[in-house]
């Protein structure tokens with residue numbers, strides 16, 4: 001369980017708070033998406049979960065631990081974060097070493113590490129780059145290396161900051177499958193993204209941030225039918241809710257999210273169009 005209690009955060013030498021009065025609870029096994037405009041405070045918020053940043057005021061608790069009393073190394077055993085910019089995370093001389101790093105650090109045995117790294121590289125179609133320097137890979141490949149390097153040590157809480165940026169369709173589907181597997185394993189997953197279709201596929205709950213504050217929390221259907229919140233968060237309303245809203249239905253449209261929902265309910269929709 002993760003809990004933010006009245007958290008405020010100000011970067012050194014800044015006048016304004018990057019986070020203001022954040023109160024959030026995330027239970028074990030939840031898949032929560034955090035969305036909002038550039039500069040809304042999403043990355044700042046998730047950096048509090050493994051203690052890279054500590055609140056200026058208020059408290060962050062992770063599995064009963066107040067983060068102010070623990071180091072990043074201690075919290076990283078529980079919380080794995082994949083950062084927004086792979087270049088800020090990559091440092092090893094080969095892809096293999098990059099993915100093996102956390103496992104070595106947490107003192108897994110060498111045979112286990114070898115199997116786990118090879119299996120993870122295969123999953124992310126990275127085997128052929130095993131000996132290559134991660135710095136020379138393409139954007140999407142680098143992103144996969146950073147996701148692989150965190151997923152492979154199986155942290156209880158996985159935080160992904162903009163994981164779909166740079167991924168092609170195949171790799172994106174792979175990531176959706178992986179997150180679905182992790183959800184079945186009751187892992188807690190937190191995703192920061194501007195990619196609303198990704199949220200539709202995976203989110204149990206969405207938190208919308210705006211100017212350092214939580215603007216709205218709700219299910220994906222609460223969010224995609226709330227045009228004002230979407231506008232403030234600079235998110236495009238997906239096409240199905242756009243169409244359904246324009247049809248001005250006389251029944252609740254909240255359950256109509258995907259094209260499949262639309263087609264399955266087509267008869268009911270057509271009967272209830274207000275003209």
Ligand SMILES: Nc1ncnc2c1ncn2[C@@H]1O[C@H](COP(=O)(O)OP(=O)(O)OP(=O)(O)O)[C@@H](O)[C@H]1O
Pocket residue numbers: 011012014018036037038039040041042043044045084
């Ligand atoms: N190291 C820093 N020093 C000073 N200010 C910072 C620092 N990092 C971020 N900020 C400021 O804090 C605010 C929140 O930034 P943050 O990176 O958390 O936003 P974000 O929601 O992740 O945005 P994006 O969608 O662009 O990734 C912004 O106004 C940003 O300029």
Ligand SMILES: [Mg+2]
Pocket residue numbers: 042043044084161
């Ligand atoms: Mg960010």
